[in-house]
Amino acid sequence: MSFQFAITRQPAESYIDGITTANLGRPEMPLARAQHAAYVQALTRAGLQVSVLPPTPAYPDSVFVEDAAIVEADFAVLSRPGADSRRGETTDMLPVLAQRFTVRYQIENPGTLDGGDICKVGARYFLGVSQRTNPAGAQQLAGFLSRHGFTCEIIDIRGMQGILHLKSAVNSLGENTLLLDPRLANHPSFNTYRKLIVPLEEAYAANCLRVNDIVLVPDGFPATLELVSTAGFTPVVMQVSEYHKMDGGLSCLSLRW
Numbered sequence: 001m002s003f004q005f006a007i008t009r010q011p012a013e014s015y016i017d018g019i020t021t022a023n024l025g026r027p028e029m030p031l032a033r034a035q036h037a038a039y040v041q042a043l044t045r046a047g048l049q050v051s052v053l054p055p056t057p058a059y060p061d062s063v064f065v066e067d068a069a070i071v072e073a074d075f076a077v078l079s080r081p082g083a084d085s086r087r088g089e090t091t092d093m094l095p096v097l098a099q100r101f102t103v104r105y106q107i108e109n110p111g112t113l114d115g116g117d118i119c120k121v122g123a124r125y126f127l128g129v130s131q132r133t134n135p136a137g138a139q140q141l142a143g144f145l146s147r148h149g150f151t152c153e154i155i156d157i158r159g160m161q162g163i164l165h166l167k168s169a170v171n172s173l174g175e176n177t178l179l180l181d182p183r184l185a186n187h188p189s190f191n192t193y194r195k196l197i198v199p200l201e202e203a204y205a206a207n208c209l210r211v212n213d214i215v216l217v218p219d220g221f222p223a224t225l226e227l228v229s230t231a232g233f234t235p236v237v238m239q240v241s242e243y244h245k246m247d248g249g250l251s252c253l254s255l256r257w
């Protein structure tokens with residue numbers, strides 16, 4: 001899991017108007033900005049060259065750039081976000097990808113797809129079908145990925161209350177290891193991996209982010225921190241309270257390749 005580049009986008013003033021189910025209160029913008037800057041710094045320290053895009057006030061959730069695309073070293077796929085208020089985020093992402101990737105694909109109507117539903121584990125991709133990503137969107141992406149030699153498997157999470165995206169509940173830490181929300185831990189597709197299962201009360205922390213030699217872990221989840229470090233990884237604790245308030249986690253804040 002070695003990355004060289006990342007794209008992030010600063011939160012706009014309108015961020016407080018984004019979509020949320022978290023019930024954790026309104027984000028405080030100065031703190032959100034400081035947490036974002038610290039996140040960029042952590043990626044930079046991990047060895048990535050990080051592009052920081054300016055805020056796009058028309059799209060309150062646009063700080064969650066992960067949802068607007070899927071990127072690999074040699075190609076990119078522009079998504080088609082499932083939430084109406086987020087659909088236009090790809091208009092701003094298209095020129096950003098065009099500067100960096102010559103091979104590009106795009107999810108088309110009737111497909112919808114949020115990058116948060118797309119979980120890469122080695123040469124395999126798990127594609128979440130969720131309230132945001134529909135079967136048509138997942139099938140389109142599977143077609144693009146298979147052209148590049150990846151195998152794909154669909155994981156349907158539509159029946160799972162409280163899990164927004166697949167990567168809200170499962171993330172690859174590398175070394176054949178998955179970090180899992182207990183509600184997804186017994187899914188047969190994950191049986192061949194080493195599983196680190198976070199306690200249900202720390203479900204938010206299933207979204208940790210492996211970047212090169214470190215694993216970013218959200219602050220305030222001690223059991224997950226212990227789990228990750230005992231398993232032999234090097235955790236770096238990040239403050240992301242203002243993103244948790246809007247249902248966003250560590251992976252959502254960047255595109256990495």
Ligand code: CIR
Nearest residue numbers: 019064116165246247248252
């Ligand atoms: C949304 O509901 O779309 C945003 N408030 C949160 C998106 C989080 N993104 C992600 O998990 N990849």
